[in-house]
Amino acid sequence: MTEKILILDFGSQYTQLIARAVREANVYCEIIPYHKSIEFDPSLKGIILSGSPFSVNDANAPVVDIATLHGRLPVLGVCYGAQLTAKQFGGRVANSSKREYGRALLHKQKDSVLLKDVTELSQVWMSHADTILDLPAGFEVLANTENIPYAAFKKGAATGNGTAGAEGEQPLYCLQFHPEVYHSIEGKKIIRNFLVNVCGCKQDWTPAHFVSDTVAALQKQIGQRKVIMALSGGVDSTVAATLIHKAIGDRLMGIFVDNGVLRKDEFEQVLSTYRQIGLNVKGVDAKNLFYSQLAGKSDPEAKRKTIGRLFIEVFQDEAKKVEGVELLGQGTIYPDVIESVSVHGPSVTIKSHHNVGGLPEKMHLELVEPLRFLFKDEVRRVGAELGIPDDLLQRHPFPGPGLAIRILGEVTEEKVRLLQEADHIYIKGLKDHHLYSTVWQAGAILLPVKSVGVMGDERTYEFTVALRAVTSVDGMTADWAHLPYTFLADISNDIINSVKGINRVVYDISSKPPATIEWE
Secondary structure, eight states, X not given: OOOEEEEEEOSOTTHHHHHHHHHHTTOEEEEEETTSOOOOOTTEEEEEEOOOSSXXXXXXXXXXXXXXHHHHSOEEEETHHHHHHHHHTTOEXXXXXXXXXXXXXXXXXXXXXXXXXXXXXXXXXXXXXXXXXXXXXXXXXXXXXXXXXXXXXXXXXXXXXXXXXXXXXXXXXXESSOTTSTTSTTHHHHHHHIIIIITOOOOOOOHHHHHHHHHHHHHHHHTTOEEEEEEOSSHHHHHHHHHHHHHHGGGEEEEEXXXXXXXXXXXXXXXXXXXXHTOOEEEEEOHHHXXXXXXXXXXXXXXXXXXXXXXXXXXXXXXXXXXTEEEEEOOOOHHHHHHHTOTTOSOOOSSOOOSSTTHHHHHTOEEEOTTTTOOHHHHHHHHHHTTOOHHHHTOOOOOTTGGGGSBOSOOOHHHHHHHHHHHHHHHHHHHHTTOGGGSSEEEEEEXXXXXXXXXXXXXXXXXEEEEEEEEOSSSSSBEEOOOOHHHHHHHHHHHHHHSTTEEEEEEOOOOBTTSOXXXX
16 A cells, blocks of 8 residues: 655645655655545555645635644644644734745754754745744744744654654644745755654655556556547657556557647657557548648637647547547646646636647546656656656657647648748757757747848848747746857757748747746
8 A cells, every 4th residue: 555645735836846845755645625525544644734825814714623633643734834733722823024035044942853864054945924923832842043933843742753642642743934945955854854754654655666556556447448548749648658558458549640730750750659669559640631720820729729629520530440448548647636626726727728638528438547646757757667768758848739839820831841840950959969958848939020131142031930948847937048159059050051931040038927938
């Protein structure tokens, strides 16, 4: 049975970072909204209470009964979780006279298993408007900072080794800072101390462990039935398909559609890789259908919806040719799941997402989602465990509508050809100069702008291409990549000299926010 930590989400922007820190310690965890009921099964080893944008004194502040949780399992309260603990146990929490935000130095007042091996005056990150003025009776201070007298504390009944106290209650620890963020230098060590020294986790949740558990679970779910799956050549769908194939073999049928807006030679290269892995995949050339339906459309949403609709139609037509299919495989990953059940509900839609979102409703198939509890970096580690080639695993994210949203304005076959050539030169250059792995995502954008140029003695009037490269962890925020000027100069020359129809190259230095990674 896989050991598990539950993270109760009170709406903090950092909650996913707590989960990442727990997973990096090879301990499985799940995030659930604070108001969801908890199943106290034997695999559950502890609970972490997240931060929150709320004040504990707000009328609509999110609350859970911490005493009840504390009676069953070890608990760690982080920021809002710590303040809520202090308030519920009889302490005093009020709005601080000054907002406590930014770096601080942690002074340890006594030894504790939670702060074991944390250096004196270790840097931590504060981000809260409330502060704890008085600790509840029965709690003791573990550490303070210059401005925060109760930066770390615990309920005193718990013994020094982190085990249950004399009254049988479980350990209860609290931090008024955020150990999960990058700026808390030894924060992950503190979280690991909670997992290992307090909760007694064995740290045995590894990619190999995940593969064996998941294959067994898939065999149990699928039985002797058939699964159909839309593949994109991306990391998530490829790893998901490989896991399903490992469980049921050729009873998985993959369909890879060429929508006409893939990268240069991508259709053939991806099909070749799938054959190399041993997947049962059919390639469908639907370029002309997509080009005909995209004709005359320049609005980004109209292009996205056209591609999404056509993809579903093509996929359905192919699926009908496979007899007896009852299940649909999907490469859903954990951030998608978290977003759909978040404290505040799904966030505002910035743009329509094109994956295979409409398929389950239209086809009435049971879903098979082997990656639904993994983050992107974990998907890659599982893929490596499965022996998937590194060049596929390390591919940059590529949007479902492909080059259609990197061609501003109407999409035509000729514009696709121009962009494919320019993009190919750019991506190959990044790889040749060992820069590809230093950026999170890169691509070229064809602008609906023509400008005058001079080539030899001739005047040209041709398109402009913008190059985009960003650094990021998960795509939620991103900064423009500071690529060497000499590299950009070489790529610009190569594109202009090699691609007839493009005579100007620019580099996008916008960060997200306020810009998005893609231009449409």
